[in-house]
Structures are given as structure tokens and as C-alpha cells.
Amino acid sequence: MQQQQQQHGQVDSFKKDREEWSDTAICALLDAYTEKFLQLNKGNLRGKHWQEVSNMVSMRCQGQKSMKTIEQCKNKVDSLKKRHKVERTRMENTGSTTSQWPWFSKVEQIVGSAPKLSVLLEDDTSMVIKPDKQKGAMRQRRPNCSLGFHTKTKILQPRWQRVLLKVSGDALAGDRVQNVDQKITLLVAKEVASAMRLGVEVAVVVGGGNFFRGANWVGTSGLDRASADHIGMMATMMNAVILQASFESVGIKARIQTSYTMTQVAEPFSSKKAIRHLEKGRVVIFGGGTGNPYFTTDTAAAIRAAELKAEIILKAANIDGVFDCDSNFLEHVSFRELAMKGLSALDAEAMSHCERHNIPVMLFNISEPGNVVKALTGERVGTLIDQTGKFV
Numbered sequence: 097m098q099q100q101q102q103q104h105g106q107v108d109s110f111k112k113d114r115e116e117w118s119d120t121a122i123c124a125l126l127d128a129y130t131e132k133f134l135q136l137n138k139g140n141l142r143g144k145h146w147q148e149v150s151n152m153v154s155m156r157c158q159g160q161k162s163m164k165t166i167e168q169c170k171n172k173v174d175s176l177k178k179r180h181k182v183e184r185t186r187m188e189n190t191g192s193t194t195s196q197w198p199w200f201s202k203v204e205q206i207v208g209s210a211p212k213l214s215v216l217l218e219d220d221t222s223m224v225i226k227p228d229k230q231k232g233a234m235r236q237r238r239p240n241c242s243l244g245f246h247t248k249t250k251i252l253q254p255r256w257q258r259v260l261l262k263v264s265g266d267a268l269a270g271d272r273v274q275n276v277d278q279k280i281t282l283l284v285a286k287e288v289a290s291a292m293r294l295g296v297e298v299a300v301v302v303g304g305g306n307f308f309r310g311a312n313w314v315g316t317s318g319l320d321r322a323s324a325d326h327i328g329m330m331a332t333m334m335n336a337v338i339l340q341a342s343f344e345s346v347g348i349k350a351r352i353q354t355s356y357t358m359t360q361v362a363e364p365f366s367s368k369k370a371i372r373h374l375e376k377g378r379v380v381i382f383g384g385g386t387g388n389p390y391f392t393t394d395t396a397a398a399i400r401a402a403e404l405k406a407e408i409i410l411k412a413a414n415i416d417g418v419f420d421c422d423s424n425f426l427e428h429v430s431f432r433e434l435a436m437k438g439l440s441a442l443d444a445e446a447m448s449h450c451e452r453h454n455i456p457v458m459l460f461n462i463s464e465p466g467n468v469v470k471a472l473t474g475e476r477v478g479t480l481i482d483q484t485g486k487f488v
Contacts, residue, residue: 129141258297260410333356350380355384395443407456409450409457417459
């Protein structure tokens with residue numbers, strides 16, 4: 097009798113759980129929790145983080161019977177983790193490589209037994225889990241929900257852990273109808289967010305040519321080169337603030353650092369503090385160039401990359417890459433060959449700095465959807481420039 101009562105109690109509890117947590121709500125919970133979990137570098141969520149998760153779930157589930165409290169979210173995540181552990185044990189005991197439990201793959205991403213989060217580039221109904229050395233590849237079905245950032249089904253594996261993304265001001269202008277194209281800034285933000293969910297640490301150096309290009313003003317306007325460069329560096333700060341807002345609009349925390357004194361909108365530059373921000377899952381945006389005239393933002397990118405020990409500079413521009421004099425596209429070229437052919441991807445000072453510090457550079461088109469996340473995760477887009485001129 098007691099056993100029957102316990103079984104009835106479990107059934108009632110299961111029914112209540114199903115009433116409180118629809119598939120949409122569970123999907124929203126796992127997406128929100130995973131986002132915060134990776135932003136904290138796989139650290140524990142605290143009170144304010146749980147509040148943000150609760151708010152995101154409730155917002156996604158508007159129109160349902162009840163809003164989700166912090167306690168409900170915590171309890172549901174705990175129960176999903178326990179259910180995952182049971183499912184994992186069952187699969188190991190039976191030698192099965194497939195799970196019929198629809199939430200297995202999503203929970204697998206946050207319990208520590210799976211690789212860092214892979215980004216699905218389409219709202220597809222299948223997911224491929226990275227092959228296990230002993231168990232072999234696992235493939236399973238999942239509910240029709242995704243992170244919602246891209247439109248192509250593909251699992252991306254990051255090639256680099258820390259990168260510096262150089263975004264030219266001209267690229268942010270898009271079709272030049274206005275100084276900043278909101279579609280471009282949002283595209284960059286979403287794709288950087290996707291790369292960060294894979295565990296990639298991203299710093300950004302932004303140009304200011306969409307607002308002011310000093311070289312066009314020197315002489316004819318009465319401005320000297322130093323004054324024109326200072327105006328240009330202030331223009332980069334406007335772009336930095338715009339990018340920060342775009343990143344935060346997609347749930348990614350961002351900090352601006354600058355060598356200029358602008359305490360109202362930015363922190364003073366500090367390489368150690370910038371690295372700490374990156375390690376905590378934040379984007380660091382460097383505005384103001386180097387803080388000195390006569391240096392371009394390309395040079396600022398090269399210097400910051402060396403200071404942060406970034407593995408590569410990714411220059412997002414409005415061109416597809418480097419072409420030689422015969423209009424042949426160069427997929428991969430060495431620094432020396434580029435100089436011998438008189439071609440340029442960055443200015444000469446920046447290129448020299450990158451070659452001296454062995455920092456590869458990839459130049460690609462920012463306006464092509466998917467290019468940013470592909471570049472951030474190491475796929476071949478645009479032109480790669482390094483010491484060897486050969487892909488590794």
C-alpha cells in the first residue's frame with residue numbers, strides 16, 4: 097500500500113511538473129541558464145544571475161499560466177541535471193549511443209562532461225554531439241528550439257581561444273545611407289555572441305572612418321595631422337559606445353577601454369584588467385586608437401593583440417580579402433610575400449608589428465552573414481596572412 101502511494105505521488109508530481117514546465121519553457125530555461133553559465137566561464141550562478149534567467153524564461157513564455165520564479169528555475173535545472181545523470185548511466189550500461197530524452201544534448205553542455213557549447217546555425221530538428229573517444233559519435237533528435245542566431249545547420253569547433261576583432265569604421269556604415277548601419281552592428285553582436293558561447297574570448301578594436309577620416313581634412317581645412325588624428329580617435333569612441341549597446345542588446349556584457357580620458361563612457365586602458373574581463377566572459381572594446389596621433393587603429397589592433405596575447409587579429413572590413421595585381425584572390429599569403437608584392441591588408445606599421453610578434457591576420461568581409469562567427473571559430477574566410485603562407 098505504501099509503495100502504491102509513493103508511485104501515485106510520483107505520478108502526481110510528474111503531472112504537476114509537466115503543467116508548470118512546457119517544452120517551450122524548458123527550452124528557454126536551458127538556453128538562458130547556458131548563456132549565463134558560459135558568461136561566468138562555467139562558474140556558479142548567483143542571485144542576480146538567477147533573476148536574469150527567471151526574467152528571460154518568463155519573457156519567452158508570455159501567455160502561459162504562470163511566470164517562473166527563481167526557485168522554480170533552480171529546482172528545474174537541478175532536476176534536469178539529475179535526469180541527465182540517470183540517462184547517462186543508462187546509456188553507459190546498455191552501450192547505447194543514442195538518447196530518446198529530448199533534453200539530453202542541452203543538459204550535456206552544462207554538466208561538464210561535454211565540450212564547450214556548439215552553436216547550431218539553423219532551427220533544425222537534429223543535433224550532432226562531438227564524438228566520444230570510447231563511445232563513438234552520438235546523434236539524436238531534439239525539440240524544435242535553438243539559440244536563434246543563424247540560418248545554417250552546422251557544428252562549429254573553435255580554433256582559437258582568444259582573438260582580437262578589428263572592425264573598420266567604414267564597414268559599420270554598411271550601404272553608407274547613414275554613419276552607422278544598425279543591421280551591421282547587430283549582425284556583429286549576434287555572431288560574436290555565438291562565438292563566445294563556444295568559449296572564444298573576444299576583444300574588439302574599432303575604427304572611426306565612418307564618422308571622420310583625418311587624412312581627408314589635413315591641409316585643406318586648416319587642421320594639422322595631429323589634430324585631425326585626435327578627432328578621428330574621438331570618432332572611434334562613438335563607434336565603441338554603439339557596439340557596446342549592440343552587444344548588451346543580445347545578452348553579452350561588454351566593457352569599453354581607452355587610452356583617452358573619458359571616464360563617463362570608458363575605463364582607462366589596462367591590459368591586466370582587459371584580460372580579466374575576457375576571462376569572465378565579457379567583450380572588451382578598445383576605442384581611441386593608441387591614444388596618440390600618427391598611428392592608425394590597425395596599429396592599435398596589433399599592439400593590443402600583443403598585449404592581450406591574442407592568437408590572431410581578425411580584420412572585419414567591407415572587402416572579401418586580398419587580391420593581387422591581376423585580380424586573383426589570395427586565400428593565404430605570408431607577411432613577406434605581401435610586402436614584396438606591394439599589397440596591403442593593414443597599414444605597414446601594423447603589419448610589421450604582427451610579423452615581429454608572430455600574430456596572424458585574417459581579412460574578411462563583415463557584411464556577409466556568418467562570416468564573423470566563421471572567422472572567430474577558425475574557418476577559412478577571406479585572406480589569412482601569417483609567417484608561412486600555408487594553412488596548418
